[in-house]
Amino acid sequence: MSLFSTSSHTSGLLLSKIAPLQVLSFAHTLSRRTSRGRQAKAPMVTSTTGLEAWFINSLASAGNCRKHSTRSAQVQLPLQRHCVPTKRRPGYIPGLDRYQHAGPKTVQDFEFPENRTREELMELVDQYSGDSFTDQLPLIDPPKLYQPSDGPHLRVSDKPEDEWPPPHHAWPADSDTKIKIQDLVRALQDFSKHPEDIYQLYRALPEPRAPYLESKTRHKMLRHLAVVERKDERSMLRYLSVIDDVKRSAIPLSSAEWTSAVSFVARYVSWSTEVEVEAALHMWREMEHVAGVRASDATFNVLFDVACKAGKFTLAEMIYKEMESRGLEFNRYHHVSMIFFYGLQKNGDGARAAYKSLVEAGEIVDTVVLNAMISALFRAHEPTAAENVYERMKKAHSERSGSKLQPRNFKDRRFITRILKQWAWIAKMHPDRRQEYQSRSIIAPDLHTFRILVNHFAIEAGDLDKTARFLAEMQWFRLPLHGALFSTLLKGFALHGGVRYTHWTEQRLESVWRSLLEALDDGVEDLYVSKWMATWALRAFAKCSGKSRTLIAWDELRGKWDPGEEDMTFVMSNLRQILESADTAQKRRDWVIGGFV
Structure with a gap:
């Protein structure tokens, strides 16, 4: 299947990975990333070939060219459109x-x-x-606003008064389905409710699900599913499953909903590669070329962000130049992204x-x-x-x-x-x-400030004294130790411990380990065991204390962690490598008494 296919069928590869979820057509691109396990980071690429050339071709496409377009992408619906007036209060x-x-x-x-x-x-x-x-x-100048118009252009409107289907239109439902819809509507009134709970209520509706919901309920649900603390594979597939239902029911999506979909495919991993760039560009192209919805400044900011993280700096500059040509205004998101852009460079x-x-x-x-x-x-x-x-x-x-x-x-x-x-x-x-x-x-x-500081001084600089100082200052700001900070500390011991004259000693590792186990027992907020925390803990003990202590630490951690099959496989493969390699702690003791054996 072509990467940039506009087919609306779901991806078999990702569907087989998470059976209950449906995925948009482009998701086969993402399956290349998720099916191959953990991979090395993509090299930093700054050429004007590949994705950059495709980006240019997409902008020049006759189907979306602002100067030559004679029609907008329309979705044929069997209902008559109604006008819905809206009122806004003064000072809105x-x-x-x-x-x-x-x-x-x-x-x-x-x-x-x-x-x-x-x-x-x-x-x-x-x-x-x-x-x-x-x-x-900066080398990339902020866009010049109020560009001269190049003619009238048709587009699908996402204004409330132009809502289609009409705001209160929905498929007729039987009594059982009406009860399920009411349960969903009540749950959406609580914005603190977990998106997975909302999704399961939605999945209880009979297929094709989306047409049974009025537009207000549908938009509110999509917004609820889009707002998550950290985007991951599960939250991405959950959101795209609903988007797929909406598309297959010939119901248009708003610009914000398209942008959320682009954001999910670009940011569901902690560090993006060319795979995520391709998926995000494909979604953007479908948004503009197929659905006829013009990308907003937020959409371009997402594209810029994923291009930067993948090292595609030339593409990132082209994306912002396109913002300039469209007269889109910079806001705080774009300015912060520019700071991030120059940091990566x-x-x-x-x-x-x-x-x-x-x-x-x-x-x-x-x-x-x-x-x-x-x-x-x-x-x-x-x-x-x-x-x-x-x-x-x-x-x-x-x-x-x-x-x-x-x-x-x-x-x-x-x-x-x-x-x-x-x-x-x-x-x-x-x-x-x-x-x-x-x-x-x-x-x-805030917590993110200290994560940046601790990550640098513990991992990059190997300065345990400064790391300890920043951890102590967190208490002054009444900030709890986050799980990511424990992972960073354990990684620091794995990288800098196990050598003479280091501050990353076995005794200090034991102190950190006891604090982690006690925090897990106490149920500290935002503290959970991940596969990376477990892996760095095993490597830290292997480096500082030897294989026997590593196995004991694994038993201690295993009693407080219930990993999934994929996470368990990942950790066990790392433990196997540790056990099959030389015992660094034993080699260090042999060196002290007279040389390696």
Whole structure:
């Protein structure tokens, strides 16, 4: 099957992997990634061939060319379209009220009395004087707005009044199906409900399922399934299964729903490769060429993000140039992505210029922005500058009376990010309000800040003293030890332990291990055992303590973990390699008494 086929049939490969789920046509691309197990990261590619050439051809395609298109992609439906009037209250901000229930009850929970000028915001990040390229960067200029029109263009509308099928239209249902629909509607009223529970209620409906739901219920369900703390294979297939039902029922999707689908296929793994880039571009092409729905700024930001993570920097630049040609405006998401982009290129000056561009554009600086700068500076091999940003975040937090911390719930954080985006939009029309809005932002270090710091100093630098210092400072911010931090520490012992004159000693490993086991027994929030945590634990003990202690540690961990078949296979293969290799701890003891044996 061709990679860029527009067939609407599901993928047999992924369907056989997770039988209850249905998958969109392009998912066979993703199966190439999931079926081959863990693979090495894709090499960084910057050529203008392959995906870049396909991207250009897609833009030039006659079926989607803005200058030559004579018709829009239409879906033939057997019903007559009705116009649905909508009313908006005075002072309405588009999209804001839809997210109120997802976060804190009032924005005042996040207010601060002090104002921060642009100069103070710039001082949070080191700005070098002299012959620096900072003032000339970023190399990718923000798009010029209000491009001249190249003619009228037809497109499928996603406005409420143009909803099709009509808002209250649904297939007639029998009494049993009506009860199931009511159960689903009630569950959707609780936004904290787990997406898997919502999905199972939806799956209880008779096939083809989607037509039995009114448009309001359908959109609300898709939004509920799209909002997850971490995208993974399961959440991706769950969302795409519903999307497949909607498509096969000839029901159009909104721009936001298409963008969520693109995001799932691009970000269901922690680090993207060319496979995910291909899948995301295919979904984008289907969105515009087949469904006739124009990509939004959020869609292009997702495409840019996955291209960066896969090392396709030339493609990433082309994506942003296409934003410019369409007159799409930069917002905080795009500015933060630019900081990330230059970090991946190990370009510290570029990251500083992107930060400067964000401030000058009137966007609100918060913890998310500064975390991106810390990460970019570490990647650019400027650890001192990165640590300075963290110290200034600490100082700014301590100087503020009644300072707040970032909420731990990811839906609350998501709500705040959307509010900051809206504030920046308002401040561009009313500049006098910007300082007031900036004073309400939160710039205190959060869990992600410490994950970035610990990851660098424990793994890259091998500095256990600084790692221990940052872990201790987490207590000052009342942040619990996250499972990812334990994984990072264990990886640090696996990489830097087992040698003379190191701080990564067997005794300190035992101390970390006891803390982990106690935290698991206490049921600490956000702490769970993953296959990577188990693997790094085994490698750490093999490196520092020897094979016998490794087997004991595995027995201790196995009693607190119930892995799936795939995770168990992965860990056992690593344990087998450890047992079949030389005992490094024994070799070290032999060296101490007179040489290797």
